[in-house]
Amino acid sequence: MIAWQPAGEPSIPARQQPALALEYGRSRDACDADLLHDTGLVAGLDPDSLVAPAQYLQQLANTLRTLDSPDTSFMLGQLLLPGHDGAASHALVQAPNLRALLQTLCRYHARLTPLLRPRFESWGDVALLYWIDAHGAPAIRPALVEMHMTAVVALCRWLGGERLPWRFCFNRSAPRHVEQHHVHLGTELRFGCQLDAMLLPSGWLDRPWPRASEMAARLAQQAAEQEPERAPGILAALYDYLLAEVRMAPTLERTASDFGVSPATFKRQLLRHHTHFQGELDQVRTHVALWLFQVERADNEQVARYLGFHDAANFRRSFKRWTGLTPGPIRAALDGELGWFSAALGPGV
């Protein structure tokens, strides 16, 4: 059975991410009553208690609204990593290079970034880190993405001792102004993409970092492995599950039974997380199709076959429904993006 965590159940230690966010809100002259409004935590944040992801999300939404400042999500991101989760955070700090850091982050994401699940992929010259909503927070998703991207950029800059040439794709329309993105992330920004992703030339993955010690890194990894597993959010678990099962035509019934609940309960849970099964499945299939277009240079026929469609026309219609665009323009846009990225790789790479 698959381990998962509903947003309504307490699972995040209050002394970790919620306490950091509260501390930041206070440092900007906001009062606890506003910051913790509607979270059910009005009595105050007991550091030894657990907070439900839904409560933490509400707290962040309050903080963004109360401070009403364009830099809030970015400043919260600066504080997010490595975090204070004992062995997992320590393993992050001890990572000898970027590849180990990203792998550690993805492995312990339920502890380190419980709201967004990072996924790390690398092919050819490209390293890609993209973010999946773990608990369903459509209202503040753009802010969460900014926060988590800033966290990774800032951590890498600190550990690597230099600014990495990240490029950013956002699954949202362009904001009116991007000065905060410029300063906290970088100048290479793309809006209106199909996923929230950070790209980097893969040559950076294995460069040893200045303070790296192989022994310390190994010990830290071992310690982190001893920690009890924490279950990911339902949407993060579902994304992983659907990605693995995408060729087996996953159904709500079978997925629910693999998640250990009845289809009706599963449906209700998804609704409670502001989504539904078909939407999540379509998202995964979109991402797989994009992957095949981009990495395998597949055509519509091949992608249709891979995803179990009768024919290319059927796939083309569905793809249009998922993304609002037919594969042709998307492929052109991807090539544009890859071109945008390849140009950045520079000659000789």
Place this chain on the structure above:
Amino acid sequence: MSNLIRHALLIGALLGAFAFLFVGAGMMIPMAQWDWVDIASEGGTSLLAALWCLTVLSSRPDGLVTRLLAGGLACIMLGSWADCLDEVVDVDKAALWDNALESLLPLGMLVLTVGMYYWRLEQATLSDHMRKRERLFRNHRPFDRITQLADAAYLREQLRIESRRDDHHGCALVLFDIDEFHRINREHGQPEGDRVLQAVAHMLLLNLRNEDLLCRYAGDRFAVLMPGLNEPEARDAAQHLCRMVSSMRHHAPKGRVRISLRHGCAPARGAPDALLADLCRQMDAV
């Protein structure tokens, strides 16, 4: 909020006490003889003066100017109120106290005038303080809370104005980043980082010309708009500013923090968003 309620209650109590005094000392005039226009104008003046008094008290910090302004308005309020009550209550015209109360109105105007005089002095000081932080027009919204500097929105507005102006004196835009600012935040904590931002902002302000405009672009990035300077002159000025900041000593609880700046410079021409994006790209390459 509680202060506002306290003041409102106090004003209400004063007005009530006056009403009691009049009703107790005189005879009610029959309603048929009331002059409604007088009652409305005097009563209205009194109530509006009460509102102004509350606005002043709730929007300004306590001090001489605040007290004079609020006191003057309170006198005007009470004087008009006494006038108004005179219309409905028949009081012996020879009674000294009634005349004294009505003379509160001119007294209040006098006090208010003195308050305005000091307010003008205060405003001159504040304008002097704000000179390098704002230009050409005042807009109270786009100010950064930490450094009290104008933000990127105000900068863009100024760049737009600058690009519309068609003179040949030129204008340069310089961006400054604090070196290793993220490390200061990590090692000394974000409150110390905020203090560094304030210190750098002050140092830059002290070394700018009166016509320059300093803004906080975002994070640790500052922008200076230098009207009348071409690029080499602006670069020279920027290097001087960097030298001034690096010679500054910042003392954190954990010891001395070294602060240095790097800068990028371009003529302030063209669309603000494109200009800023290009300059930011230039900063990242440094």
